[in-house]
Amino acid sequence: MTCTVLVGGGWGDEGKGKCITYLCYNDKPSIIARAGVGPNAGHSVEFRGDKYGLRLTPSGFFHEDARLLIGAGVLVDPEVFLHEMEYLSKYSVAERTGVDYRCAIIERKHKEQDQSSSYLSKKIGSTGTGCGPANADRVMRTAKLAREVSELEDFLTDVPLEVNEALDEGEDVFVEGSQGFGLSLYYGTYPYVTSKDTTASTAAADVGIGPTRVDEVIAVFKSYITRVGEGPFPTEISQEEAEELGLEEYGTVTGRRRRIGLFDMEMARESCMINGATQIAVTCVDRLYPQCERVREYSDLSAEVKRFIEEIESETGVPVTIISTGPSLEDTIDLRDELL
Numbered sequence: 425m426t427c428t429v430l431v432g433g434g435w436g437d438e439g440k441g442k443c444i445t446y447l448c449y450n451d452k453p454s455i456i457a458r459a460g461v462g463p464n465a466g467h468s469v470e471f472r473g474d475k476y477g478l479r480l481t482p483s484g485f486f487h488e489d490a491r492l493l494i495g496a497g498v499l500v501d502p503e504v505f506l507h508e509m510e511y512l513s514k515y516s517v518a519e520r521t522g523v524d525y526r527c528a529i530i531e532r533k534h535k536e537q538d539q540s541s542s543y544l545s546k547k548i549g550s551t552g553t554g555c556g557p558a559n560a561d562r563v564m565r566t567a568k569l570a571r572e573v574s575e576l577e578d579f580l581t582d583v584p585l586e587v588n589e590a591l592d593e594g595e596d597v598f599v600e601g602s603q604g605f606g607l608s609l610y611y612g613t614y615p616y617v618t619s620k621d622t623t624a625s626t627a628a629a630d631v632g633i634g635p636t637r638v639d640e641v642i643a644v645f646k647s648y649i650t651r652v653g654e655g656p657f658p659t660e661i662s663q664e665e666a667e668e669l670g671l672e673e674y675g676t677v678t679g680r681r682r683r684i685g686l687f688d689m690e691m692a693r694e695s696c697m698i699n700g701a702t703q704i705a706v707t708c709v710d711r712l713y714p715q716c717e718r719v720r721e722y723s724d725l726s727a728e729v730k731r732f733i734e735e736i737e738s739e740t741g742v743p744v745t746i747i748s749t750g751p752s753l754e755d756t757i758d759l760r761d762e763l764l
């Protein structure tokens with residue numbers, strides 16, 4: 425029985441989608457539970473040529489035997505949720521997804537408030553998906569809950585009960601966080617953050633798992649950093665420098681161009697400490713070091729890449745167990761056996 429929580433170590437978009445797909449497809453947990461803020465997230469997942477952009481559905485859905493759950497801490501936009509249930513029908517997602525009856529609901533007014541507030545949409549650079557205003561209503565205790573929305577009736581469940589019973593029965597549970605450490609309402613670059621804490625403890629609370637039940641916390645870092653929206657970014661480089669390195673990216677949800685920067689050891693250290701990380705996944709290594717594109721064995725990495733990985737380990741004190749060298753599942757170096 426293993427309870428694993430995966431979180432973003434940067435400002436989101438670390439490639440969590442790819443890591444979750446790899447880990448869930450290989451480890452086949454009984455339950456994959458989505459934590460995090462809500463549909464402000466955009467996860468890209470790719471499996472055997474099929475590519476999807478997801479905002480609410482757990483990214484591990486390619487593992488077809490898993491029960492998929494959305495925890496009570498996550499905001500649900502019924503329009504986005506029901507669209508994804510249809511969009512992913514090839515994988516029978518609607519038949520195995522449950523939404524906690526206590527999830528707060530994003531209504532049209534929340535999206536309008538998010539988009540029309542120049543403070544949120546311009547100064548903070550929010551995604552416009554209504555998450556901030558919906559969480560504000562939740563704090564004011566005026567938000568509507570999933571149990572009041574008739575379109576969600578067939579999906580309602582008690583997520584903590586399902587998850588804790590699965591753990592009691594010795595099954596594996598995988599919890600996926602969204603956003604990243606730098607966007608945490610508590611520990612990020614306030615006020616340029618999202619509307620909630622994004623660290624592993626909150627991810628566990630989002631799905632109703634107590635801290636004593638969590639076995640592994642995986643923090644995901646990209647080999648460089650990206651940030652969408654406003655706010656400080658100590659290792660940022662100019663667009664010209666980023667283009668010279670061949671790095672240009674656009675957001676999955678908003679289509680905005682992402683700001684690019686170099687790996688930030690200090691941020692990685694703090695992120696690992698506050699998340700209580702037990703393992704690190706490093707993604708998009710091939711984009712920074714093209715010579716290691718699609719490499720699948722650690723021994724085949726260049727000396728430069730090995731030095732980079734070793735530096736991350738020595739600076740954070742946490743082992744790097746997953747190295748991603750390309751978008752598809754096969755392009756993954758899995759060092760977890762070496763931990764045993």
Ligand code: GTP
Pocket residue numbers: 432436437438439440441442465466467468469470603675676707708709710711748749750751752
């Ligand atoms: P999260 O928001 O953290 O889930 O990240 P994401 O999955 O949304 O990341 P993003 O939107 O930045 O998308 C990453 C893109 O890069 C997707 O198309 C992935 O398939 C792809 N990708 C993920 N890992 C790697 C990798 O190691 N190398 C390369 N070249 N591409 C990757």
Ligand code: IMP
Pocket residue numbers: 435436437461464465466548549550551552553554555556602603607616617618619652653654
């Ligand atoms: P909000 O979460 O839409 O309120 O946006 C607040 C800040 O968090 C903005 O800078 C967004 O760009 C950023 N943000 C929210 N969700 C994500 C995400 O999934 N990836 C990257 N940035 C995000």
Ligand code: MG
Pocket residue numbers: 436437438465466467468676
């Ligand atoms: Mg993303």
